[in-house]
Amino acid sequence: MTDSSTFTRPIGAHLIRYAVATVLLLGGLYYAWTTLPSTTPPRDKREAEALALVQSHPAIGHPTILKAMHEHVRMMKDRGRGVRLGEWRVKYVEGDIYEIRVQLRDQGMRDQWFEREFIWHAHLELKKVNAASLPADGVTPKAPDTDQQPVPELTAPSRS
Template structure:
């Protein structure tokens, strides 16, 4: 029969063992919560509307921003270069203004990786989309300023 004394541990050792296991489990849960994408995105109706407003906004050379991004990814893959389009993220900035972000990682011909973050602001009340980053500015057409008034006409001499 085996000596039961060789397998016994002190209560302090048990406490340390459980503390380490709990710490590792909590760390794993925290990592999964903060970094892994959710399988069912929890977006309220306003966030979904803001995302749709940006994705369906006209792009330079393409009918929509979403099509422009997807076409860029397809073209890079067809050339055999690495590319990854990240998850579209929506955050309420204030009131009815939302910020939409997506990261694009692509590989150059020389093998270097570049990461660009495209940021847009969606104004739901105005149904307006503004580029808020330089990469986003490259795919978003400029809207004519409606705030500018026409210059006053000079008065004709009488």
């Protein structure tokens, strides 16, 4: 008495269901990729110290480099532009020097995307941070050079 045709659905209905599920899953993954911060903890105490030294270093126009980066992300989002601050990466260079990198991707005026990599060198023994890339140079204030010799004043030749 039961008709088996009422329990079977056409193949198109199954395809539509799977297509909708796939689109929702991909949309969720895209949202997580573009908006959620990704963090990987440093492997050792020295790497954590180098990262903290760079992130807490004063920035131009902001109290710290970390706050400057977060403020840029907030301003871009307020303007309705896409922006993503990548993962902070720490790499041992030599001695007490570590290299800290972070990528920033933001959307331009004509919907083109720009990617900049900020690179700093942290000298743990000296507690000093140096910008090692052009984008990082635009965020990091210049330290006064203390080991430079004073420039002698030029005097006009005397007429005797």
